[in-house]
Amino acid sequence: MTQIDYYFSTFSPFTYFAGDGLEQIAQKHGCQITYKPLDLIGLFARTGGTPPPQRHENRQVYRLQELRRLAKFYDVPLNEKPKFFPPNAAPSSYAVIAAQQAGGGDVGALVQSFLRAVWAEDRDIADDAVVRDCLAKAGFDPSLADSGLLVGAETYARNLEEAVSAGVFGAPFYIVGDERFWGQDRLEHLDLHLQGKL
Secondary structure: OEEEEEEEEEOOOOHHHHHHHHHHHHHHHHHEEEEEHHHHHHHHHHHHOOHHHHHHHHHHHHHHHHHHHHHHHHHOOOOOOOOOOOOOHHHHHHHHHHHHHHHHOOHHHHHHHHHHHHHHOOOOOOOOHHHHHHHHHOHHHHHHHHHOOOHHHHHHHHHHHHHHHHHOOOOOOEOOEEEEEEHHHHHHHHHHHOOOOO
16 A cells, blocks of 8 residues: 655644645545654754744745635635644644544544634634544544643654655655655645656
C-alpha cells in the first residue's frame, strides 16, 4: 500500500483550504495517510520561512487578498482575522496524534474540525473543551485529550525533526516516496503522480 506522509499545521489556512482533498485521493488510489502535525513556526525558523506577522507589509496585504479569493474558490467560510490566531497548536496536534494511534474515528475529519474551529468558528483550539468537542465529533473518545499528552508531545517534536530531514518547509506538505508536494493547490499533482502521469 502506498504511503502518504502528510505534514500540516492545525492552524494553517492553506491546510484548511485543502479540506478532505487528500483523503479523497488516498481512498481513490488505496493509499494510507500518516498524519504528521507539526510546529509550523518552528518549521519556518528551521527552513528559512517567516511567520506572517513578521513579513513585509506587501506580503501581508497580498496574503489577505489571497485568503479571501481562496475561500471563495473553495467555497468555505473564512474569518480573515481569527479571534485566536496564532493559537497554541500543541493541544490539537497532540489530540490528532493520539487519535491516529487509538483508531476508531476519522482522523481527517478531526484535522478539518480543528481547522474550521480556527478559520470559521472563532474557537480556541488550545482550549481543552474545544479539543474534546472536536475529538467527539470525529468519533474519538474525548479523554484522548488527556491520555495522549505524553506520546503526543514526543511525537509532535519528532514530526518537526522528520519534516526538516524530509525536505518540508511549509504546510500542507505531502510526501510519497521521494516526491514532495507543497500546498493545497498541488493535490491535483499528487493525484496525477499516483496515476503514474507525473
